[in-house]
Amino acid sequence: MKDPPVEPTDFDVIVLGGGCAGLSAALFAAIEGLRVLVAERERWVGGTSAVAAGALWIPNTHLAADAGDSPEQAALYLRHATGGQAPARLLERFLALGPRAVRTLADHSEVRLRAFAHHPDYLSELPGATARGRVLECLPFDGRELGDDFARVRPPIPEFTVLGGMMVDRIDIGHLLNMTRSWASLSHAVRLVLRHARDRLSHPRGTRLVMGNALIGRLLLSLRRRNVPVWTETAVLALSGDGDAVTGVTVLRNGEVRTLSARRGVVLAGGGFNDHPTWRARLIPKAVRHTPRPGTSGGELLQHALALGARIARPPGSAAHWAPVSVHPRRDGSMAVFPHLVFDRAKPGTVVVNARGRRFLNESLTYHQFGECMLQADADGGANTAAWLVADRRAVLRYGLGSVRPGARGLRRAVREGYIVEGESVTALAARLGLPAVALQETVERMNAFARTGVDLEFQRGTTAYQRNLGDPTVQPNPTLGPLDRPPFYAVRLEPGDIAATAGLATDEHARVLRGDTPIPGLFAVGNDMQSAMGSAYPGPGINLGQAVVFAYAAAQALAGQSIAEEMTTA
Secondary structure, eight states: OOOOOOOOOEEEEEEEOOBHHHHHHHHHHHHTTOOEEEEOSSSSBBHHHHHSOOOEEOSSOGGGTTSOOOHHHHHHHHHHHHTTOSOHHHHHHHHHHHHHHHHHHHHHSSOOEEEOSSOOOTTTTSTTOOSSSSEEEEOOEEGGGGGGGGGGBOOOOGGGEETTTEEOOHHHHHHHHHTTTOHHHHHHHHHHHHHHHHHHTTSSSOSEEOHHHHHHHHHHHHHHHTTOOEEOSEEEEEEEEETTEEEEEEEEETTEEEEEEEEEEEEEOSOOSTTOHHHHHHHSOTTOOBOSSOSOOOOHHHHHHHTTTOOEEOOSSOSEEEEEEEEEEOTTSOEEEEEOSSSSTTSTTEEEEOTTSOOOSOTTSOHHHHHHHHHSOOTTSSTTSSEEEEEEHHHHHHHOBTTBBTTTBTHHHHHHHTSEEEESSHHHHHHHHTOOHHHHHHHHHHHHHHHHHTOOTTTOTTOSHHHHHTSOTTSOSOTTOOOOOSSSEEEEEEEEEEEEESOEEOBOTTOEEEETTEEEEEEEEOGGGBOOTTTTOOOSTTHHHHHHHHHHHHHHHHHHHOOHHHHHHHO
């Protein structure tokens, strides 16, 4: 009987964390010829990235050469979007390295990206904004290419799948909604279902990966083909060092404590502070009780860095990014937290009201702005913190409502369980919600009047390119406005949720963690462990993953450039 292979303990680079940021940093370092290890605390790789949309906001890449964009336009937009509150050197580095990082992935990995044909920047009314070219998405990926490693990819949120685990992206959703009106869409839908049925004969879920799952799958395959070990269920006990420098880590793996050396450095990519009780209490408002993230951002790596003299950089504004969420129990007893990002809240036939039965925001704002509005101090004691998204039956059938899919699939169960509240009239719905009936009726009547003219005189819903993109293009004159006049009426309760961190370890433009204003030799941070280069702003879809990839590239370039000893000599 052969002894099990002895795992190595000496590396050039050790990456702590197996989400998009960590896997990207490991991949870029491996491309540079460095010997790399990835150590992930969880049983799965992917973290929050695996359950996210997987978009990357990176301007001026080769994938969008015909978009008419320029570095100057992107810089202009970000200056306005961040309000001058972002770290200038990080912002400049992000814009400079983004195209190079994406080109490197295209030329040296299995990651395949494409630019959205049309997706306005979130703050599309600002100078420098564009309607196309800056948002990248990952091509669908066949998880079977991973072999046994497929089981190591974190599964998607169940509410974002259909038929018991079949993943769908925006293109698939368009075909599924149109399959009764188009032979091409019907053919696409049939192929999806047949592929999924074959998958379920041999796999616990579908192997056609899209969005964040596809991105993680492609990164993992790229690492495997470069023989980069990815250790899961590996806890970090300490960062080890030589004087002021970080030269390795001590981990607990398979019940054994091991000390590993990193000749060039250690990269922290643990997902940020959001799930650390102390930091959450300090940086997240008490009203934020739920998150759609998988709970993997425990902040342990931040604590190790702080012990070495690092500091948390909190931007002006909020320490996290927000989204409205709704909550309900799943059949297995777990709690589903559904983020209301694009599918329902800005569609015709919907309105959002507070505890007084009145509107308090433009429903077609970005989800981060929506969350900010919910969290703003309210003169009446926080009436906006929990809100109701109200829709008529026509809207629910066309667009869904929260976890209820278009076509009202699952509606009756959702009503029975109390996730969705139903009323035969607006006043009946108000009574069941505990809202003032007169106020809610007046709100609905006012929205119906706005729908007839296409002009929202209260909050200017649907007045920017981004906002109109959230609506239904078949509805005119304003694709975000439609009457609420088809009973029954339905409502789902919205609360503010946190989806990512903006506060993180202070770093320089090379992603080196700072002690005061000086880099700690051998210590890097990327992803949500690193402070956001955007301050507290949210300029476009995929800005967090975009930064994760770009600064992973920056870290790898710095790691490839010099060893820790050389760094200490030149610091």
